[in-house]
Structures are given as structure tokens and as C-alpha cells.
Amino acid sequence: MATNSERKVDDQAFVLPAAMIAGTTFNVPADSEVCTAICSAATGETIGWQEHATPEQVDRAVHAAHDALIAWRHTTPAARGKLLRKIAELLEADRARLSAMQMRVSGKPPFEAELDVSDAAATFNYYASLCEDASLFAAESVAVPDDALLAERVHEPVGVAALIVPWNFPMVTTAWKLAPALAAGCTVVIKPSELTSPIEHMLAGIVSEAGVPDGVVNVVNGGAEVGAWLTTHPLVDKISFTGSTASGRKVMQAAAQDMKRVTLELGGKSALIVREDADIAHAVTLATGGAFANAGQMCSATSRILVHDNVYRKFMAAFEAAVRSLIVAPPHGADAAMGPLISAAQRARVAALVAQGVEEGAQIAFAGELDPACEDGFFMAPLIIAEPAVDNVLWTDEVFGPVACVKSFRSDDEAISLANDTRYGLVATVVTNDENAARRYKAQLRAGLVWLNTPQLIFPQVCWGGFGLSGIGRELGVAGLRSYQELRHTVGLRA
Numbered sequence: 001m002a003t004n005s006e007r008k009v010d011d012q013a014f015v016l017p018a019a020m021i022a023g024t025t026f027n028v029p030a031d032s033e034v035c036t037a038i039c040s041a042a043t044g045e046t047i048g049w050q051e052h053a054t055p056e057q058v059d060r061a062v063h064a065a066h067d068a069l070i071a072w073r074h075t076t077p078a079a080r081g082k083l084l085r086k087i088a089e090l091l092e093a094d095r096a097r098l099s100a101m102q103m104r105v106s107g108k109p110p111f112e113a114e115l116d117v118s119d120a121a122a123t124f125n126y127y128a129s130l131c132e133d134a135s136l137f138a139a140e141s142v143a144v145p146d147d148a149l150l151a152e153r154v155h156e157p158v159g160v161a162a163l164i165v166p167w168n169f170p171m172v173t174t175a176w177k178l179a180p181a182l183a184a185g186c187t188v189v190i191k192p193s194e195l196t197s198p199i200e201h202m203l204a205g206i207v208s209e210a211g212v213p214d215g216v217v218n219v220v221n222g223g224a225e226v227g228a229w230l231t232t233h234p235l236v237d238k239i240s241f242t243g244s245t246a247s248g249r250k251v252m253q254a255a256a257q258d259m260k261r262v263t264l265e266l267g268g269k270s271a272l273i274v275r276e277d278a279d280i281a282h283a284v285t286l287a288t289g290g291a292f293a294n295a296g297q298m299c300s301a302t303s304r305i306l307v308h309d310n311v312y313r314k315f316m317a318a319f320e321a322a323v324r325s326l327i328v329a330p331p332h333g334a335d336a337a338m339g340p341l342i343s344a345a346q347r348a349r350v351a352a353l354v355a356q357g358v359e360e361g362a363q364i365a366f367a368g369e370l371d372p373a374c375e376d377g378f379f380m381a382p383l384i385i386a387e388p389a390v391d392n393v394l395w396t397d398e399v400f401g402p403v404a405c406v407k408s409f410r411s412d413d414e415a416i417s418l419a420n421d422t423r424y425g426l427v428a429t430v431v432t433n434d435e436n437a438a439r440r441y442k443a444q445l446r447a448g449l450v451w452l453n454t455p456q457l458i459f460p461q462v463c464w465g466g467f468g469l470s471g472i473g474r475e476l477g478v479a480g481l482r483s484y485q486e487l488r489h490t491v492g493l494r495a
């Protein structure tokens, strides 16, 4: 934290205002302690500054969303769909600028930064298509055992939604919330992560350029304190939160006061299972992507890799070779395959977990090395841990960094039991050529999404969310739309 007057602003640095409310930007007083630096994860340099919203500004943003609600909820779904299509079009048109900002802030390699733009645009297009399906918004009759009565149900927008997002896929996570919220007829206040807020500010600019009326989408900047003010504001009807399980608990507690609706997308500790019959080269490709994409900073990271004992050595040799060949580099380096962690604090957190795991007995099977080009950024070389104990911290806790644990198993029963031995339950991957075995894993793995022999494919049509500590509710799909709606029934005498 710094005071506004202490910050250094050079030609290259930007300053993000504390809030964008009903189309107007709001700054904070020059002498208040409300400013944090935004760093480039790839170089460690301060590239901009972000002002933190005050409680009054958060209140003003919620009121703006509340005031805009009556008009917005009464627009037709088709009209909202047109605006969502326009947002998708503008995102595609602005692909180069959006990807460049993601690379500049998060240090993501170009293909990952571009994929985020594609995923965000696909999400807006998908919810546009749901808006074009009038049956999803029309009153539906409900059969009741009395012909004299007419019963109907209708899906109403839930109201003002607070959208609180983390830093690992900022534009995508926000799109997953914003597109269904707008489709449903809700108005919103977005609270981006304090580490990656420039991305959401660009997105908010695009939303406004698309013609979404002022007040429907508002943004407040800041850290946990700003998020917490939103979760306790009496005019917020729904909170959609993505972040750590620890923060999710606090959000749920805060929401309980006013019975706010909650969707929580939290952490994970997911398994990738390699059966004896699997194509090992394919399994290695899936394991490498599952554990090291986005430098392992994925709630869906399959960081617990279970490999049948009979193919364990073969898998390990090929996996080490694949991870050794991953090019860890700044985004503008040639063929960068893995970028940095988001911050020095995140890197220190991951390093501390690794140190604890090693102290508890974890064996490092492979440790990558960093190129000198990485020395200024928050890079961390990939790490493979072999056969950790089931109570080792690296096996039990979400690391959120480039650390993969590999453990052998001898039977499907053992693999399923090890995979399910976690309080999380977000995703799982199974690699096998045996259809019967695949069916069994699909039925018995305790996870919100199971991939069979595929990379981590995510489509807006397929819901996202997990069991247990991985959260409550589902995003994407029709369920994602319904999570921004209340169900109202009417029962009356037929005319």
C-alpha cells in the first residue's frame, strides 16, 4: 500500500481509478492510503497503479446497480442477447490489445493469453444464444392434479449481483459470471483481483462500448476489504465468488446475514489417472498440460497424478522428459510454454509449501532450471514429486504452482479411492483405452467434471463447479443462467 501522492508514475505506467460507476470513473483523495502497484509478473516491474475504492464508493456502485435494475430486468432477453453478441464481437476485434495486456500483467505465454480472449468471447456468444431461446425465459405451465387450477413457473432475475474474481484467468472468470448475469437481467458490481484489475477495466470498457446501459455493469477496485464490503451490502442480492476455499468460507458467512444467494467456485486438488492400458505418450501430454498450464495456477490443476504400477517407470521417464522440454520464459521469449507465477508473494507461498513437503519426506524426482531471462520475474521452475505419502502437504493441499505429484497404484479400486481421498472435488482426468473401466471411473469419481482421454476441454455449454470444498453451485451452461434467477410459481383459478 502507498499513498496516492507517493506513487511513481512514469510515461509507461497507468493509473486505474478506484471505481467505474454508471459510466463515470471515480478517484480517491490524493493523501489517502489507498493505492497498490500493479507489477508485471514476467519482469517484476511496476507497470501501473491501482486505487482502492472507499466504502462510500462501493456503496455508490451498489446503488447504481440497484437503480439500473428496474429498466434492465424489463429489457427483452432478445435485446440483452444482442448486446452480449456485440460484446463477443468487440472482444474478438480487440484480441491483440487484450492478449497484450494479459501478457504484460500476468506474463502468460501468447497462446494462453489468446485462449483467454477466445474463451471469454465464446461465453458471451453462448449466453447470447440462450437469450435468443425465448422458451428459457417464458412462463411454463406446471401440471397440478386439479383442472380448475392453472399453475405456472417463471424465472426472475435475482437482482444486484456482486462478482468477485481471482487473478489466474481474470477475463475468463469474469465472463463466466458477467455473461449469464446480464442474460438473466441482473445488474452487477465487479470486484477484480487487485493483481490483475487492468484486464477487467478493459472488459468493462468493451461492455460500455457495446451499448450496455450505464449502471448495469460497475467495477470497484481493491483487495479483500473491498470484496467484504460488497458481501455485506444490504442491496446486494447475490454473490458469485471465485477464489480460495478460505475466502469462500468468509464470503458465505457474510452472505448468511441477509440470505444472499451464493455461487462459490473454490479450490481443487484434482487427480489424473493413468491406467495400465493407456497410451503413455498421450497420458504424458495430458499430465503436462493438466499440471503445468498457466504455471499450475489453475483450480483444475491435476496435480495428483496416479499411474498404474506396471507403467509407472515408463510414464515417469517420459513425463520428466516432457517437463524438461517445457520452455519457461517471459511471454515475448521464443516459444514460451510456461509463464511466471502471478506475484512474489505467490512464489514464496509455493516455495514454502515445497519446503514443507520435502521436510515431511517428499522426494523430488525432477526439478527444472530457470533461464537467466527469467531472473527478474516471478518465475518458478517446474517440479515433479515422486510417491509422496498420502498425508504429505504436497499431496493434500492446493499448491497453485508448477508442482506435480506422481503416485503409483495397483488396482482400479485403489486408484479411485486415492483420487477421492480429498475434501475437494472439482475435476478429474482418466486416461484409458478400456471403455468399461472408463464407465466405472466416470461413475465413481467424486468430481464436478471428468475428462476421459482429453485435455482440459472447457465449453460454455458444459457446467463448471465442484463437490465438497471446491464450492457450491455451477457456472456455465443453462445452470449458470439459472444461478442468476429466482424461481417464482403462481397457482390460480383458471379464467
Ligand code: NAD
Residues within 6 Å of the ligand: 164, 165, 166, 167, 168, 169, 173, 191, 192, 193, 194, 222, 223, 224, 225, 226, 227, 228, 231, 242, 243, 244, 245, 246, 247, 248, 250, 251, 265, 266, 267, 268, 298, 299, 300, 398, 400, 426, 470, 471
Ligand atoms: P482469494 O480467495 O485470495 O481472492 C479471490 C478474490 O476474492 C479476490 O478478488 C480477493 O480480493 C477477494 N477476496 C478475498 N477475501 C475476500 C473476502 N473475505 N470477502 C470478499 N472478497 C474477498 O483467491 P486468489 O488467491 O485470488 O485465487 C486463487 C484461488 O482461487 C485458488 O484457491 C483457486 O483454486 C481458486 N480458483 C477457483 C476457480 C474455480 O472455478 N473453482 C477458478 C480460479 C481460481
